Amino acid sequence: MKKINLLTLLSLVALLLFAASCDDSIDTPPAQEDILPERFSIDVPDPLANRNATSARENARAEEDQLNGNEIYELLSLFIAIGEGAGELTEAILGGVSQFDVNGEFFFSYESDDDQRIKNLTVTSDATYEDVDYQYSLTITDAASEGNDDGGKAMQVFWNKDVIKGVAILKPYNIDRIKDVDAGDAIYKIEYSEESTDYDAHMIVTIDNLPLADPSVDPFAISTLKMFVGKTGEVVDVYGxxxxxxxxxxxxxxxxxxxxxxxxxHKGSIGVAEVGLPAGNLNSDDRAVLLVENSLKNVFTSQIQTEFPGLPQEQIDAYLKNTEAPGYFNSDGFIQGGESPDPLFDQFADRLQDLTPYNPAVIAALDVSFE
Incomplete structure (x- = not known):
């Protein structure tokens, strides 16, 4: 059996779907509208999503006096980048077939070039996910695992075409049992919509059951994440x-x-962020509680005073470096906390007051699943 990777396979299926839509008559019928969504994610401004911000994660606890506001804000940009990457993965897969006129239903089995396992791919119309009806769906399963509790599902996408709205769910372990052998039950969900909202378009990324590294190696590893990204014109808001x-x-x-x-x-060099550090089981969705009472500076100050009573103020100040809100970012990454480096940042700092993170207790108990 010929081995092909996922994007090649999807492109082939789209081509087959297009061919199947043609009848056997001499006259070629008019091409039908491509059913695939043209877009399924939103780019986060580069200053706020830094996938190279690994040195902070590796070094933040190497020396106790290195832990300050810089590391917290730099880690934030890494965590945001992880969420953005889940959306980009979904759009990349769909982009592999968008050049063809996909306009029908289909079933196809293939051997994955990634993990040499048989995968089944199905395209259907009139699908439902979490009690919401969609025009179309695409499902990929790991054939030998279809009897498992997760049905062997590697990817499901549900979407409407007229006004783009959809949901994609991905399980890396079922996509590639070699590269993602340690992914376990990690699962991603991307919700994307261009329906009338406060934004031209928005997406919500939810990540559940990420495997945790040894705390001595990476104490800040993520277990779950939920992130909203909304775009209007060239302005992008993010919270989560x-x-x-x-x-x-x-x-x-x-x-x-x-x-x-x-x-x-969007695609600019300006970013502003505010971060709070509430306990993971805190049950509150109050902005003042999450970002003011549990602000980076307040949490650090409280912990330092508890752990090091009587510590001289100059040493406390070293730990509190750049813990003031908000944090400012440019194309080089995190700049500073507290005082604005340039009036160009001010309009974005003002926007933060209308944004609120989710309830931490709800994030700790996330449960993402396939249909």
Missing amino acids: NSYHPNASFFTDDQGFNWAFVASGV
């Missing part, structure tokens, strides 16, 4: 939470939530 069950700062308290709001220029 990531849960880090092994995270600790100065005391023995463990399990924290990065609760954040951010705004910036």
Whole structure:
């Protein structure tokens, strides 16, 4: 059996669907409308989504006096990038077939070039996910695992075409048992919509059951994440939470939530963010509680005073460097916290006041599943 990778396979299926739509008559019928959505994700401004911000994660606890506001904001940009990447993966897969006129239903089996396992792909119309009806769906399963509790599902996409709205769910382990052998039950969900809202378009990324690294290696590893991204014109707003069950700062308290709001220029060099560090089990969706009472500076100050009573103020100030809100970012990454580096940032800092993260307790208990 010929081996093909996922994007090649999807392109082939789209081509077959187009061919199947033609009849056997001499006259070629008019081409039908391509059913695939043209878009399924939103780019987060580069300053706010930094996939290269790994040095902070690796070094934040190497020396106790290195842990300050810089590391917290830099880690935030990494966590946002993880959420953005889930949306990009979905759009990349759909983009592999968007050049063809996909306009019908189909079933196809193939051997994946990624893990050499048989996968089944199905395209259907009139589908339902979480009690919402959609015009179309695409499902990929790992054939030998279809008897498992998850049905062997590697990917499901549900969408409407007229006004783009859809949901995609991906399980990396069932996509590639070699590359993602350690992914376990990790699962991603991307909700994308261009229906009338406060934004031209928005997406919500939810990630559940990420495997945790050894806390001594990566104490800030993510277990779950939920992130909203809304775009109007060239302005992009972001808010959400990531849960880090092994995270600790100065005391023995463990399990924290990065609760954040951010705004910036699409494909620009300006980004502003505010982050709170509530306990992972805090049950509140009050902005003042999440971002003011549990602000980065307040949490650090409280923990430092608890762990190091009587510490001289100059040493406390070293830990509190750049813990003031908000944090400012440019094309080079995090700049500083507190004072605006340029009036160009001010309009985005003002937007943060209208954004609120999710409830940390709800994020810690996320449950994403296939239909």
